[in-house]
Amino acid sequence: MDRDERIKVYILTGFLGAGKTTVLNSLLRQFTGYNNIVIENEFGKVNIDAGLITEKIDQLYELTSGCICCSLDNDLLEVLGNILQKEERPDHVFIETTGIADVGNIIGMFHMPDVQRHYALASTVCVVDAENIFERLQQVPEAGKQLSCADVIIINKIKQLAVPQLIYLSQQLEQMNPLAFITTSEDGSVALKELQFPEKPVGAAVSAVAPVKHPHKVNTVLFESPEAFDLNMLVFVLDFHFNAYPDQLYRIKGYIRVKDTPEKMLVQSTGKYLHIQPAGEWGTATPSSTLVFIGKELKTPTIHRILTPALRK
Numbered sequence: 001m002d003r004d005e006r007i008k009v010y011i012l013t014g015f016l017g018a019g020k021t022t023v024l025n026s027l028l029r030q031f032t033g034y035n036n037i038v039i040e041n042e043f044g045k046v047n048i049d050a051g052l053i054t055e056k057i058d059q060l061y062e063l064t065s066g067c068i069c070c071s072l073d074n075d076l077l078e079v080l081g082n083i084l085q086k087e088e089r090p091d092h093v094f095i096e097t098t099g100i101a102d103v104g105n106i107i108g109m110f111h112m113p114d115v116q117r118h119y120a121l122a123s124t125v126c127v128v129d130a131e132n133i134f135e136r137l138q139q140v141p142e143a144g145k146q147l148s149c150a151d152v153i154i155i156n157k158i159k160q161l162a163v164p165q166l167i168y169l170s171q172q173l174e175q176m177n178p179l180a181f182i183t184t185s186e187d188g189s190v191a192l193k194e195l196q197f198p199e200k201p202v203g204a205a206v207s208a209v210a211p212v213k214h215p216h217k218v219n220t221v222l223f224e225s226p227e228a229f230d231l232n233m234l235v236f237v238l239d240f241h242f243n244a245y246p247d248q249l250y251r252i253k254g255y256i257r258v259k260d261t262p263e264k265m266l267v268q269s270t271g272k273y274l275h276i277q278p279a280g281e282w283g284t285a286t287p288s289s290t291l292v293f294i295g296k297e298l299k300t301p302t303i304h305r306i307l308t309p310a311l312r313k
Contacts, residue, residue, distance in 0.1 A: 006120040007083070009093045010195070011106060013146045014127035015136045016099030019156040022188030023127050024096055030192045034091040037061070039079060041098045059090075076109065084118055093119070100142050104149050104250065108273025123195045126150035126180075127188075130158045130169060137216040141247060141296065144218040148177050148250040148294040149270050152195050155184045176218045177294060179253060202254045203290040218250075221293040221303045227311045228259040229289060231276070234310040238267075238274055241306055246272070247296070254291035255279060267291060 010027065012020045028036060039061045061079045083090065097103055103124065110121040126146050129136070133155075136143040147153060153173055158166055170182055179202070183194045203222060234256070242249055252269040256276075264287065266279040293303055 004120060006116075006118055007090055007093055008122040009095065009110060009119050010122055011103060011124045012094065012096045012127065013101055013103040013124065013150070014099065014154075015129070015133075015140065015143045015146065018099070018127040018129045019185075019188040020096050020099075020127050023125065023154060023156070023185070023190055024094055026189045027094065027192065027195075031092055035088060037083060037090045037093045039076070039093065039095045041096065041101070059086075076106070077115075080115060080119065092122075100140070102142055102145050102271060104145060104271030105273065107149055107270045108275070111268065111273060111275045123151050124149055125152045125154060125195060127154045127156050128173070130155050130161050130166070130184075133169070134172075134216065137218065144176065144216065144296060145250050147173065147180075148218060150177060150180045153177065153180045153182045154190055154194075155182065156188055157186070158184050159186045172216070175220065176216065178220055179292060179294075202292055217296045218294070219296075219298055221298045221300050223254075223291040223293065223303050223307060224288065225307075225311065226257075226286070226288045228257045228287075229307075229310050231258045231265070234258075234307070235274065235276065237306055237310050238269060242269060242272065242274060245295075248298070249293065249295040251294040252291060254289070256289040256291065257287040 012024055014020045024038070028038075037059045041062075061082075080093075083093065095106065097106065103126075107121065107124055109115055110119055126149070128147070133143070137147075155166070155169060155173070161169070166184070173180075173182055179200055181194070181200070183190065203224065238252065250270075252267060252274075254267050255264045256267055258265050262281060263278045264280065264282050265276050268275045291307075
């Protein structure tokens with residue numbers, strides 16, 4: 001198998017004050033000896049966080065005229081293009097988003113074919129402040145979106161948290177995003193190996209989550225069907241509802257059965273980007289569709305109603 005020569009990208013997200021820059025410094029220490037580039041985004045004309053990066057990096061790009069998840073899409077693409085022109089191609093790019101970022105659009109950009117040829121999204125990490133995450137979830141919808149899009153969730157600042165509280169918090173976060181691996185930190189220190197877990201199986205991860213009382217409005221709906229989808233119709237209904245309800249539907253991920261093809265298809269949707277691509281043969285598994293929907297106050301009957309028109313008759 002050919003070695004993947006693409007530049008590995010790590011996205012760090014999390015609400016204001018969660019400890020993203022401390023986690024970034026911890027990761028950079030573990031990548032000493034590599035060519036590392038950091039893209040820092042702050043919502044304002046002066047980037048305070050850039051001055052808090054204490055570890056050696058080869059170049060820092062600062063985006064301070066807006067949030068790269070919305071108004072700076074083109075600016076981020078320009079920076080990614082500039083990086084490719086460097087004489088020595090970097091090994092890693094770290095993107096630290098502003099605390100109010102809707103990170104789904106940034107993730108989606110790394111699934112675009114032109115970007116995917118040169119960059120491989122290694123992990124999306126969400127850092128949460130153990131002491132106030134529930135308050136943030138009630139106050140700001142972006143906090144829930146950041147959690148729902150993560151591959152890894154770091155519960156930071158756990159020193160003052162009693163064990164029962166930490167267990168309860170972990171259960172809540174797993175209900176909000178059963179696709180993510182959850183780890184903890186007292187001071188933002190995190191081992192690189194904790195960002196490199198194998199992917200959780202879609203569907204099984206959702207079913208394994210024990211029900212607990214919700215202090216928030218973010219939830220998960222699992223859709224399963226043995227029927228095949230009409231691919232064009234599925235793209236239409238998902239695109240329509242993502243555009244119509246961007247503040248309610250945060251993320252979709254799963255594998256589907258499509259009529260007239262023996263391959264299973266991987267569905268991923270974050271922010272305003274929807275991607276459906278071949279994912280190999282079904283092998284010994286019975287072809288069927290399994291999709292996980294994450295969002296705010298999602299209802300199972302509503303998800304079924306949305307998808308029914310796209311199922312093969």
